[in-house]
Amino acid sequence: MSSWWRDAVVYQVYVRSFADSNGDGIGDLTGIRERLPHLVDLGVDAVWLTPFFPSPMADGGYDVADYCGVDPMFGTLTDFDALLARAHELGLRVLVDVVPNHTSDEHPWFAEALDAGPGSPARDRYLFRDGRGEHGELPPNDWESIFGGPAWSRIDDGQWYLHLFDPQQPDLNWRNSQVRADFRKVLAFWLDRGVDGFRIDVAHGMIKHPDLPDTGRDGQISLLGRGELPYFDQDEVHEIYRDWRQLFDSYQGARIGVAEAWASTSERLARYVRADELHQAFNFALLEAPWSAAEFRKVVAESLATTAEVGATTTWVLGNHDVQRPVTRYGGGELGSRRARAAALLSFALPGSVYVYQGEELGLPEVVDLPEEARQDPIWKRSGGEELGRDGCRVPIPWSGDQPPFGFSAGESWLPAPAGWAALTAEVQARSEGSVLRTYRDALALRREDPALGDGELEWVDAPEDVLIFRRGSDFLCATNFGTAPVALDLPGRILCRSDAETTWDGVLPGATAVWLGKIHEESAQ
Known part of the structure; x- marks a missing residue:
C-alpha cells in the first residue's frame, strides 16, 4: 500500500x-x-x-x-x-x-436533545449536567471555553450543556x-x-x-x-x-x-x-x-x-x-x-x-x-x-x-x-x-525530484552559533542563518536554491537566509 x-x-x-x-x-x-x-x-x-x-x-x-x-x-x-x-x-x-x-446548536441531534429532556437517550448524545449551587444556578464545574468565558451554558429546563468553544458549538458525548x-x-x-x-x-x-x-x-x-x-x-x-x-x-x-x-x-x-x-x-x-x-x-x-x-x-x-x-x-x-x-x-x-x-x-x-x-x-x-x-x-x-x-x-x-x-x-x-x-515553486520541485528529501533520515552538521546545518543523504545540505550578520561557511556543493532568491554561492550566508546545496561529493572531488 x-x-x-x-x-x-x-x-x-x-x-x-x-x-x-x-x-x-x-x-x-x-x-x-x-x-x-x-x-x-x-x-x-x-x-x-x-x-x-x-x-x-x-x-x-x-x-x-x-x-x-x-x-x-x-x-x-x-x-x-x-x-x-x-x-x-x-x-x-x-x-x-x-x-x-x-456540532452546531442547529444540528438536528441537538434540537432533538433539547426537546427530549433530561435523562433521555437523545440528550446523552451531548454533555448535559445539572448545575451546582442551591438551585443549580452555578455551572457543573470550572471548565473554561477556548474562546473565553465559562464552557457551560444553561437551558430553559435548568440543565447545563458543555461547549469547549462557542455556546453555539455543543460538545458531543463520545462515550x-x-x-x-x-x-x-x-x-x-x-x-x-x-x-x-x-x-x-x-x-x-x-x-x-x-x-x-x-x-x-x-x-x-x-x-x-x-x-x-x-x-x-x-x-x-x-x-x-x-x-x-x-x-x-x-x-x-x-x-x-x-x-x-x-x-x-x-x-x-x-x-x-x-x-x-x-x-x-x-x-x-x-x-x-x-x-x-x-x-x-x-x-x-x-x-x-x-x-x-x-x-x-x-x-x-x-x-x-x-x-x-x-x-x-x-x-x-x-x-x-x-x-x-x-x-x-x-x-x-x-x-x-x-x-x-x-x-x-x-x-x-x-x-x-x-x-x-x-x-x-x-x-x-x-x-x-x-x-x-x-x-x-x-x-x-x-x-x-x-x-x-x-x-x-x-x-x-x-x-x-x-x-x-x-x-x-x-x-x-x-x-x-x-x-x-517562484522560490516556493523551485524548492518544492527540487524536493520532489531529490530522493534524499521527504521521508528519511537527518544528520546534523557542526555549525557556528545562530546557524543550523543538516545533511539529507550524502549529497544534500541545508544551512540556515538565524542571526542578523552574514556568516562564512566552509560548505562544499553547488547551489540548488536560496530563500533570498540569489543564484550563486560564495560561502557567505546572509542573516535570515537558508540555502540548499547539492552534489557535495562530486564538488569536493574536484
Whole structure:
C-alpha cells in the first residue's frame, strides 16, 4: 500500500477565502476547482479543505449543522464531486476537514436533545449536567471555553450543556455508542465519494474525564499543549482512532487521518500516530518556536525522535487559519519576510510531511488593521474587542490586478484586502524572478525530484552559533542563518536554491537566509 502521506506536501485551503466563482464575495468549491492549476504549478501533493458543510457560521463553519452536505454559500454536493474529480485528474489528493468534537446548536441531534429532556437517550448524545449551587444556578464545574468565558451554558429546563468553544458549538458525548456509530457513517459517506482522507479538528478533545472534575485554575487555555486538562488528551480517545483506522484501511487508495491534536508532551502526541491509529498528527512545535537556531534544532530533534519511536513521520507546520501569519510573527516587514522564506525552505528540507497554508507561498503578512465592522471571529466578539482574533490570516488570496479584491471575486470580498497587496498577487509573483512564489515553486520541485528529501533520515552538521546545518543523504545540505550578520561557511556543493532568491554561492550566508546545496561529493572531488 502507498504511504504517500509520509512525505507529502499538503496545501490548506480556507474555503471562504480562496476563490469566489459567483461574485458574492465568498470563496466556494467551484472557485477552488478553477484555481487547482495554481496548486499543481506550486508542486503540492494534496489539498486540505476547511469545513464547507451546512453551518450557521458561528465559527467559520466549524459549527456543523449537517456533516453530509454542502452549505449553499459554498455550492452543492455536485460542485464538490466536480472539484474532487478534477483534483484527482490533476494528480492531487483531497482531505476533508471533519469536526467530531462538537456540532452546531442547529444540528438536528441537538434540537432533538433539547426537546427530549433530561435523562433521555437523545440528550446523552451531548454533555448535559445539572448545575451546582442551591438551585443549580452555578455551572457543573470550572471548565473554561477556548474562546473565553465559562464552557457551560444553561437551558430553559435548568440543565447545563458543555461547549469547549462557542455556546453555539455543543460538545458531543463520545462515550455514547450511538455518537460513535453515527460518526462512522459520516466518514463512510465521504470515503464513498472518493476523498483521500480527513483532517480531524480537536482530535485530542473528544473524550472528557468521566468525573468532569474542576481544574482549580483560571486561564486554562494557557495549558493547551503544555499541561494536563481533564477535557483534553484523555487516554480513551485512542479507542476511537483505532476504530477509524480499521475503516480507513477497508478502502482502496491509502485513505488517511490527520489529527489536529495538542498534548502535554511530544511522547503523548506521538500516541496519535501509532501503527494502528492515525497516519499523521499536526506538529505545532515548529510553529510555536521562537526565531532561534537552538530552538528550531531542539524542536526538530525532539519531533523526529518521538515519531520515529512509533514508526511515523512528523509534519512541519508554520501557519494555518488559526494563527498569525509567519511574516508578521517573525517580525514583520522585510525582516519578517526574509525569516519566513528561510523557515519555509528549512521546513521543506526536513524529513516528513509539510503543510502550507494558503498565502504563505505569496509571502502574505497578517492583516492587523481590519476595520472593526469587518471582523467576524467569535474570539473578537467574545473578548469585547480586546483580542483581534483570527480574521487577519483569513483575508482572501490576491490573485491578479491592482485593486482589491485582486481577482478573488467579481464583487466585494467578505474581508477586505489591503491595497498594498497589489505587489503580492499570484499573477505578479509568477512572472517575477526571485518572488516568494517562484522560490516556493523551485524548492518544492527540487524536493520532489531529490530522493534524499521527504521521508528519511537527518544528520546534523557542526555549525557556528545562530546557524543550523543538516545533511539529507550524502549529497544534500541545508544551512540556515538565524542571526542578523552574514556568516562564512566552509560548505562544499553547488547551489540548488536560496530563500533570498540569489543564484550563486560564495560561502557567505546572509542573516535570515537558508540555502540548499547539492552534489557535495562530486564538488569536493574536484
